[in-house]
Amino acid sequence: MSEDAIIKKFMYVNRKSPYGTIYALESLEVVLITAAFDQDVSLTFTDDGVYQLMKDQKTDGIGMKNFSSTYAALGDYEIKKIFVDKESLDERGLSLSDLQELVWEDEDEDYAEKSSINLVSRSDLSKIMNEQDIVMSF
């Protein structure tokens, strides 16, 4: 990558449950494409979007592809800023322990695994969203 390459801050806002619509899967695909262009990518999971990260998804019964394991690859694409809205978890009776763990490897610390997930309030999200160059909503 040339030194004067433009890096923009992209945020993907995920607000829908995973299998009722195609939004969750489409978002994930676009996220991976953007990451391949060395952009500053972050992901937000809010409203029903928090269900996308649920552990133990089993889709055999509905005959759809289970893409939940793909989220674990985000760390390999240098996506290490994943924001989960605490209020959305609360109103659904969920906590972080219901969600899969997502990590990235810090090469400056001998590839130590660090959590990518940040539990944030809606007022935090508002600030973080306002710092972005581009926000895409799914």
Next chain:
Amino acid sequence: MNMLHTVNKSPFENSSVSSCISMCAKNNSILFIEDAVISVMKATKFTGMIESSLKDFKMYALRPDLEARGLSLDNVIEGVKIVGYEEFVDLTTEHDSVQSWL
């Protein structure tokens, strides 16, 4: 009329679930499918509404849709019956008509 109501949208997303409940006649049945299965989980903002409606309606939730979303069957509200596709078919034949709340 003994009507079966089916709902497929999350109660957090739109008003289908609450509209269905408010217009459902006593002793009718409601089957929650796709994203609407979120409605029957314990400890959500909608749990109270579902629990208080259980005295008026029979409620069912489709197991494959719960499992796909990682929603534990143990956390389904007591009184809501968990069913598979075969029982879905049975429900449609046992009722006089089916109304889908889209």
